[in-house]
Amino acid sequence: MTLMPDVKARVTGRRTSPARVAGYVPGWVLPIAILGALLVLVPLVAMGTRVDWANFGTLVSSPSALAAVGLSLRTSLAATVWCVLLGVPMAIVLARMDFPFKALARTLVLVPLVLPPVVGGLALLYAFGRRGLLGGAFSFLGIDIAFSTTAVVLAQTFVALPFMVLTLESALRAQGAAYEGVAATLGARRGYAFRTVTLPLMWPALVAGTVLCFARALGEFGATITFAGSLEGVTRTVPLEIYLQREVDPDAAVALSLLLIIIALVIVGFAYRRPSGRSER
Amino acid sequence: MNLRPLSRAAFTFVSAALACTALSACSPNADSTASGHNGSETITVFAAASLTEPFAQIAENFEDENPALAVTMSFAGSADLATQIVEGAPADVFASANEAQMQSVVDAGLTAAPPVIFATNEPTIVVPADNPAAVSSFADLANPEVATVVCAPQVPCGAAELAVETATGVDVAPVSEESSVTDVLGKVTSGQADAGIVYVTDVARAGAAVIGIPIDGADAAVTSYPIASVTDADPGAQAFVDYVTSPAGQAVLADAGFGTP
CATH class of the missing domain: 3.40.190.10 (Periplasmic binding protein-like II)
Structure with missing residues (x-):
């Protein structure tokens, strides 16, 4: 009998309140969840204890820090736009179309997730570098992305794209194509059904994927330093600035790290409030 | 009833994970007792990354000449190594690629003897x-x-x-x-x-x-490379420092392109 509200909620597609479903959670879940949360929280708190609070403002507003923050925000935003533009079609193709070697294609698309970023940087170097696979064609066209901001965006897109594909594809597959089928029987053309049915349904996953991409791009370090180099205002993003400052001014490195954490928290918090608000209405 | 296999699986997983942690915590102890039985003393050398090849060679030669001593190496940037030593890493010898990083260890009162310049680079x-x-x-x-x-x-x-x-x-x-x-x-x-x-x-x-x-x-x-044994280091540590500054050690460094101080 206690299952009733849940079943009803599933049938009507409405959510049961967390207070009600908490009764179904086994007792061992909570302590382990707390342990997991501590693993994440303790290092963050430990970092907070090393921050030179008195000089925090000065440390994060030095010209080099400001240049790094500005560059990081610009490049991460550009990389996120690319992730949406490229990742949405990729996820739809993987979730909705059949073609030979699809499993292999999916695995390859997700490789940047498991690849150490430095290796990713080397791979980019061998592909787009001046002596890379496509380097000759690029220089023939007069394009030289070596040591440019474009190289930073390319590296960030490379490492962040799988997050978009993964998030969106699993949402699309879980959701199925039944509603699109109904739309088609009612005479909706593919483009119209995509805009009015598929897009609204995948919206929460799209927001989650976008946030993950931005966060990953913001934290990207290895591929950037290997592929793009490090020059203030051009290629030295916040993680690279932190890495450099750590050598000479650990206080500045810690302050910048905290700033990066705050930026990430604000973005993640902001983006995750919207979709849950929508589905509760 | 449905939950039982799941919680058992979780319990098995957790105990396995905890057992792994306990085992890995034990293993360093096991190692040190084993080398203790051999009667050989281990010298831990923290050396700048640029010293990787010549110091690996020097350590090999040093061990050949001193069978009772074994050398383990940790190579990284001098700044990283200096930080690690100041934070309590168990180094016996520190070979830095510059005098500033050595000075931070000296300032922390962690050197057993004044640092000696053993190589130059340009x-x-x-x-x-x-x-x-x-x-x-x-x-x-x-x-x-x-x-x-x-x-x-x-x-x-x-x-x-x-x-x-x-x-x-x-x-x-x-x-x-x-x-x-x-x-x-x-x-x-x-x-x-x-x-x-x-x-x-x-x-x-x-x-x-x-x-x-x-x-x-x-x-x-020109940059100078200082070397020093660390406070409370084993007696073998100073022997290693002396070997690096001896003609035999200097010859290996010269082959790697280093200048003599």
């Missing part, structure tokens, strides 16, 4: 083997057409490069200021950059992919 131009930008002197690097990569001024190799700029009056406009000399070398060996400023010894270990072009005036930026 900056040089490095270009890909085919030298695409036809670089022949330090002055060529002022040409904006030459994609030059250097170390950031904050790190020792960058400070050395700046000292050369000051000494020669050449103004280099780099396309990238890397955090380590290894990153500079990587950009040149991959052909991404036309030229870089690294140390003489980096060219020696990079092999045929690159060539070095000496800088007139590089002597303005």
Whole structure:
């Protein structure tokens, strides 16, 4: 009998309140969840204890820090736009179309997730570098992305794209194509059904994927330093600035790290409030 | 009823995970007792990354001459190593690529004897083997057409490069200021950059992919490598320091391109 509200909620597609479903959670879940949360929280708190609070403002507003923050925000935003533009079609193709070697294609698309970023940087170097696979064609066209901001965006897109594909594809597959089928029987053309049915349904996953991409791009370090180099205002993003400052001014490195954490928290918090608000209405 | 297999599986997983943690915590102890039984003493040497090849060779020679002593090496950037030692890492010997990082260990009161300079190094131009930008002197690097990569001024190799700029009056406009000399070398060996400023010894270990072009005036930026045994180190530690500064140790360092102090 206690299952009733849940079943009803599933049938009507409405959510049961967390207070009600908490009764179904086994007792061992909570302590382990707390342990997991501590693993994440303790290092963050430990970092907070090393921050030179008195000089925090000065440390994060030095010209080099400001240049790094500005560059990081610009490049991460550009990389996120690319992730949406490229990742949405990729996820739809993987979730909705059949073609030979699809499993292999999916695995390859997700490789940047498991690849150490430095290796990713080397791979980019061998592909787009001046002596890379496509380097000759690029220089023939007069394009030289070596040591440019474009190289930073390319590296960030490379490492962040799988997050978009993964998030969106699993949402699309879980959701199925039944509603699109109904739309088609009612005479909706593919483009119209995509805009009015598929897009609204995948919206929460799209927001989650976008946030993950931005966060990953913001934290990207290895591929950037290997592929793009490090020059203030051009290629030295916040993680690279932190890495450099750590050598000479650990206080500045810690302050910048905290700033990066705050930026990430604000973005993640902001983006995750919207979709849950929508589905509760 | 449905939950039981799940919670059992979780319990098994958790106990396995905890057992792993406990085992890995035990293993270092097991190791040290084992070497204790052999009667051999282990010296832990923290050495700058640029010393990797010659120090591996020196350690091998040293162990051959002192069968009772074993040497373990930890190579990293001097700043990292100095931080680790100050934070309590169990080093017996510290060999730094610059005097500033050694000084931070001295200031912490952690050196057993005054540091000794055992090697020198100086900056040089490095270009890909085919030298695409036809670089022949330090002055060529002022040409904006030459994609030059250097170390950031904050790190020792960058400070050395700046000292050369000051000494020669050449103004280099780099396309990238890397955090380590290894990153500079990587950009040149991959052909991404036309030229870089690294140390003489980096060219020696990079092999045929690159060539070095000496800088007139590089002597303005010679760096000295100090070595010292660490407080409370085993007696073998000073023996290792003495071996590095002996003719045998100096010969290995000279082969790797290091200068003699």
